[in-house]
Amino acid sequence: MNRINQKLKEDKKLLSIYFSAGYPTLNDTVSIIEDLEKNGVDMIEIGLPFSDPLADGPTIQASSTQALKNGMTTDTLFNQLKDIRKTVSIPLIIMGYFNPMLQYGVEAFCKKCQAIGIDGLIIPDLPVDVYNEQYKTIFEKYGLINVFLITPQTSVERINFIDSISNGFIYMVSSASVTGSSSGFGTEQTDYFKRIADMKLKNPQIVGFGISDNKTFTQATTYAKGAIIGSAFIKHLTKHGNTNIDNFTDSILK
Numbered sequence: 001m002n003r004i005n006q007k008l009k010e011d012k013k014l015l016s017i018y019f020s021a022g023y024p025t026l027n028d029t030v031s032i033i034e035d036l037e038k039n040g041v042d043m044i045e046i047g048l049p050f051s052d053p054l055a056d057g058p059t060i061q062a063s064s065t066q067a068l069k070n071g072m073t074t075d076t077l078f079n080q081l082k083d084i085r086k087t088v089s090i091p092l093i094i095m096g097y098f099n100p101m102l103q104y105g106v107e108a109f110c111k112k113c114q115a116i117g118i119d120g121l122i123i124p125d126l127p128v129d130v131y132n133e134q135y136k137t138i139f140e141k142y143g144l145i146n147v148f149l150i151t152p153q154t155s156v157e158r159i160n161f162i163d164s165i166s167n168g169f170i171y172m173v174s175s176a177s178v179t180g181s182s183s184g185f186g187t188e189q190t191d192y193f194k195r196i197a198d199m200k201l202k203n204p205q206i207v208g209f210g211i212s213d214n215k216t217f218t219q220a221t222t223y224a225k226g227a228i229i230g231s232a233f234i235k236h237l238t239k240h241g242n243t244n245i246d247n248f249t250d251s252i253l254k
Contacts, residue, residue, distance in 0.1 A: 003091040003119045014226030018045040020063040022072030028242045039249040048096030059231040085117035095122040110142040120145035152192045163201040172205040185219045197223035
């Protein structure tokens with residue numbers, strides 16, 4: 001069974017952390033992953049930096065830009081992660097845009113992911129229909145879960161279609177905006193979380209965008225299986241480097 005599916009079966013709310021590979025410095029990637037696991041994180045989304053990150057807010061964009069300046073490439077990331085399964089057992093997901101994967105070769109990319117122990121991919125700009133028609137069989141051949149995003153504006157029909165072709169979790173974007181921390185979720189967002197929960201989808205939902213502390217983590221996971229923190233963790237890395245990660249995770253899970 002895929003590590004993502006195993007993790008989703010655990011009787012707890014899941015904390016997933018996103019960061020840009022190669023940030024703050026090029027060779028921080030592995031040590032950050034190892035420290036996150038040691039400090040109670042359930043799943044990690046490793047951002048593959050891209051020059052035109054449409055869905056990302058300014059914090060993640062800045063970290064992605066710096067990672068590219070540091071020298072991060074697809075090959076560099078794969079090389080950094082080649083022995084990651086010797087020290088890390090939690091699910092690892094690569095999150096990135098489709099262009100670098102297309103340039104690398106989709107099947108070659110998926111094959112490499114399988115070889116180093118990547119469990120899934122999140123590709124915000126790969127349309128669901130294109131994935132289903134052209135790439136689903138390749139992903140499945142290499143045991144990779146593809147995670148799709150929904151927003152408050154996604155139609156019921158679309159959500160049901162995404163649910164039908166998914167085999168992991170659904171990334172529930174908390175609002176129709178770019179990533180970035182917010183001060184909390186209002187009634188509109190809470191109603192949206194409940195509305196999706198009431199659909200009784202076969203795939204659990206994990207909430208992303210706008211989660212930065214224990215309060216927003218708790219709000220996001222009231223109706224969902226887990227929550228994803230990105231911008232707030234990158235701000236921590238910007239301020240502290242790859243140190244004091246325990247302080248960050250403790251502040252979320254306290």
